[in-house]
Amino acid sequence: MSSMTNIHTLFGAEEFWVVADSEQFLNKCSNQGLKTAHITKVEALPRNSIIFSFSNSAAKLTLEIAQATPRKRSVFCAAQVFEPSLSCASYSLNLLLNSDFKKALKKQRAVLNMLNSYDLFSVTGNGSCGRVTLLPKAEPYALIAEDVSGDFIHSVAEFFEVHYAHMKPQEPCPFFFSGELNISGILTVLRKPNPMLPEDMKMKLQQLSDTLSENGGLLTVVENKVTSLRTGNGEYIEVLKMAAGTRGLELTEFAIGVNDEIAPLIDYKMNSQLNEGVGGVHLAIGDGSSGYHIDFLSPAANVSPITQ
Structure with missing residues (x-):
């Protein structure tokens, strides 16, 4: 402990x-x-x-x-x-x-200010290279110090990330991402059993998680659609397609983590919600209901505004 x-x-x-x-x-x-x-x-x-x-x-x-x-x-x-x-x-x-909550909340405010000040960003670092465009009315979800100054109950994830979610497929996605991310691990969420998914889906995702934690991986996204996930000399795009349910391979989340303190302690084989808050970037597919919600964690990626 x-x-x-x-x-x-x-x-x-x-x-x-x-x-x-x-x-x-x-x-x-x-x-x-x-x-x-x-x-x-x-x-x-x-x-x-x-x-x-x-x-x-x-x-x-x-x-x-x-x-x-x-x-x-x-x-x-x-x-x-x-x-x-x-x-x-x-x-x-x-x-x-x-985790340093005070530092994380302060960093959330800085990230929030950056995201609200620009609409075009580059994602770089540790083999990652991508570009993010935000819609004019896109609103990020964030937690700042004022939100915890009184009484509260918050999900642990809210303390350690600023994110955009595409909850309703009939509405425009608030962000667009294209590029490649160097992946250290994944998280998987299924809120209730779904008989439409293959019986061995959980096992396949666990195997993928183990392989990624040991070898890393490269995630390729073209205009918000995941087109490839390579790790351990294998291609896992079909596993993702089967796992993600009706939302398919389209992105449902773009997030920036702010919990720098936990980076040396993370075990990416653990399917722990705390992992996604680590400093860096993560993208996700799926809604967690019709199929798995799968986060792709890229802890060494940096987001910077493109000003010209």
């Missing part, structure tokens, strides 16, 4: 609790000296809390309790839609406790 050198950047000197629906996870946290509570045994959230849900029912209960808790500062980790295992949750908590 962590030495907790950075958690004070969110909660200050105040105590915090780890809340979850897994006794095994809570026992492990208690053995590390952390205060813990089972989500089914609390009527209100602690003043400061880090919450892990290992099931959809626990996630629903968490939000119900949060609504009934007037004073709260909570970071919510929906482990069940990524990987609800003890090892992945412990890994995610370690990254979270080592």
Whole structure:
């Protein structure tokens, strides 16, 4: 577990609790000296809390309790839609406790200002080369210091990335990307079982994740459509096409990560939501419902405005 050198950047000197629906996870946290509570045994959230849900029912209960808790500062980790295992949750908590929230929120503001000031950007660094164009009315999702100055409950992802999402396929995508990204890993999300997907899809994506974490990969995108993902001397475009559901190979997200502190600690074989917040860029396909939402993580990529 962590030495907790950075958690004070969110909660200050105040105590915090780890809340979850897994006794095994809570026992492990208690053995590390952390205060813990089972989500089914609390009527209100602690003043400061880090919450892990290992099931959809626990996630629903968490939000119900949060609504009934007037004073709260909570970071919510929906482990069940990524990987609800003890090892992945412990890994995610370690990254979270080592994250500099204050620095990340400050960087989000800087990224937000940059994105709102220009509409054309280059993506470079570590073998990546691409171009991003933003629509005039595109609005990025971001979290800044004012958003956590009072009471709140936020998904952990909100603290560590600025992103554009294309939620509704019938509407124009707010961004356009073309180029190549050097990929260190992927994340996969499926919010509920989908019988239309191949039975071995989860296994194939795990194999792809392992191969990428060991060898890296090169993602090619042409006008918002993924055309290639090569890693370990293999081409995986057909796996992506089968996994992504009705949204296919069209991009559904463009994001800039701001959590620089976790870079030395990341294991890209872990399907942890914390991984996507690392400094750099990630793109995604899929909606997580009709098919998998798949994030392609390029931690060494930099985004810079094109001014001429």
